[in-house]
Amino acid sequence: MLAVQEPALAAGTVTCVATTSLVKGARASRSTIALKMMMAGSGLIFIGFVLLHMYGNLRAFWGHDDFDRYAEGLRTFGTPDLPYGGLLWIIRIVLIVSLVIHVWSAATLWRRAKRARTVKYQVKKNKASTTSSRMMRWGGVTILLFLIWHLLEFTIVKVSVNPDHQGANVTQDPYNLIVASFQVWWLTLIYLVAMAALAMHLHHGVWSASQTLGLTNSERSRVFTKRLGILAAVVIAGGFSLVPIFVLVGVIS
Numbered sequence: 643m644l645a646v647q648e649p650a651l652a653a654g655t656v657t658c659v660a661t662t663s664l665v666k667g668a669r670a671s672r673s674t675i676a677l678k679m680m681m682a683g684s685g686l687i688f689i690g691f692v693l694l695h696m697y698g699n700l701r702a703f704w705g706h707d708d709f710d711r712y713a714e715g716l717r718t719f720g721t722p723d724l725p726y727g728g729l730l731w732i733i734r735i736v737l738i739v740s741l742v743i744h745v746w747s748a749a750t751l752w753r754r755a756k757r758a759r760t761v762k763y764q765v766k767k768n769k770a771s772t773t774s775s776r777m778m779r780w781g782g783v784t785i786l787l788f789l790i791w792h793l794l795e796f797t798i799v800k801v802s803v804n805p806d807h808q809g810a811n812v813t814q815d816p817y818n819l820i821v822a823s824f825q826v827w828w829l830t831l832i833y834l835v836a837m838a839a840l841a842m843h844l845h846h847g848v849w850s851a852s853q854t855l856g857l858t859n860s861e862r863s864r865v866f867t868k869r870l871g872i873l874a875a876v877v878i879a880g881g882f883s884l885v886p887i888f889v890l891v892g893v894i895s
């Protein structure tokens with residue numbers, strides 16, 4: 643009698659595993675789609691924030707007084723109904739909650755994807771289409787590291803890395819602090835690298851969020867969403883880059 647052998651195993655090259663079981667420990671509330679929805683929602687909140695923040699930064703082109711008036715206006719907005727800095731604290735709380743949700747969902751999805759493939763691909767070729775999605779993880783980590791530095795520099799500690807411009811009249815004055823900071827070439831470079839990471843993250847993130855929200859069902863909507871991703875990346879990351887570049891070349895001083 644003819645012995646029936648597994649063709650894949652006999653060939654010794656193909657490892658094909660199909661499973662009907664769910665990932666161990668998965669619950670409906672933590673389903674992949676729920677996590678993706680949370681990433682998309684928190685991501686959209688960030689897009690709203692960075693758009694407003696980028697617009698606010700451009701006020702540096704209007705000079706010292708206009709920029710500082712804007713920074714102070716953020717704190718006095720809604721007073722006396724709101725306490726001084728009340729709006730800023732509402733924004734901060736929304737951002738912190740969004741950040742926790744965004745990072746936690748990303749880490750959970752990342753771990754889940756790794757766990758789902760316990761056997762490594764024998765040949766792993768990354769197609770062009772997956773390049774930006776792989777970059778999402780490392781871009782996200784880069785943006786997070788940037789954000790920690792950024793908040794220490796401009797908000798929490800307020801430090802000037804410019805040895806020629808030190809003291810309270812620099813660190814306690816938002817306009818003076820950005821001018822002193824971006825006159826230092828390596829700091830401007832760090833910001834531009836971070837903005838490149840932000841651009842890639844936004845480019846793919848807009849596409850990914852639209853897919854999760856079911857907005858890419860037709861060819862037209864896919865083309866539109868891709869263009870929207872490029873537009874968001876160029877406008878936001880490009881807009882943010884203007885102030886550091888124009889300070890470095892001496893136009894904003």
Ligand code: HEM
Binds near residue numbers: 699796833840882
């Ligand atoms: C060239 C790019 C950027 C510049 C020049 C810049 C500048 C500033 C400045 C001057 C402040 C202090 C504002 C104040 O105290 O009134 C600030 C705060 C902040 N920035 Fe940026 N920023 C940039 C990019 C970003 C990006 C890309 C993000 C987010 C990913 C971000 C997130 C924040 C946050 C969360 C705060 C704290 C707001 C607060 O709680 O007071 N910034 N930024």
